[in-house]
Amino acid sequence: MGWYNKRLSKSIWVFHVSASPCNNCDIEILDLLTPKYDVERFGIKLVGSVRHADVLLVSGVANNKVAPKVKYLYDQAPKPCFVVGVGTCPASGCCFKKSYNVPGKVEDTIPINLYIPGCPPKPEAMIEGVVKLVEVLNG
Template identity: 80%
Template sequence: MGWYNKRLAKSIWVFHMSASPCNNCDIEILDLLTPKYDIERLGIKLVGSVRHADVILLSGVINQKVAPRVKKIYEQAAKPCFVVGVGTCPSGGCCFNDSYNIVEKREDVIPIDMYIPGCPPKPEAMIEGVAKLIGVLNG
């Protein structure tokens, strides 16, 4: 799929999925669209439907109620679709590992390809993460 990924990397369309986050990563993701960071100049666009998306930005620990929906949405995405876990929650569970309501293995719900750590990561870190993803796609 190398040739396909290379074409994908030219203009990445991202879908933002919040699976029980604290809202902070989501606000920082929206912040990326506003004049200071303006990621649309890099060809990255936030889309409303997962069917249009090349990359899913996942934020938050996934709780029991939202997990089936997250799984379903990932299944609906056109493949190849890459999942980027934004923030500490998808990578390490942040401070919620003792909770009774989160799924224990996030990888069973949705395969996460890349993590951007930070609570919340700075918008610069998110841009760097997506740039690294573009580098990987270009081979």
């Protein structure tokens, strides 16, 4: 398992789940791929199909409508699959947590392995979060 985790830590394919966010985290996630931050140098790649994903990046508060879909999506992802909550929304609900359309914490819907707080988190913070995930995987 150790050998495999090492491979996994060097080749993390992420799938972006937008669970009713405000778009900012999403844009910052895309920003990670672009020349200034370029996470491809760590082997991180954004994929279009959840079947290829190793890590789900969840942003947003997961409102009533989208939450079951997020859960369904998580079930459809091949395991091992890690979930990273990007931004304040999955962590605390930000300013939306008292809305009628927000069922509760995202954690209740899918298990989240790692939070990257911030509104939105800076790309550097996200890279740090991913590095932490890698550390967990390696040891």
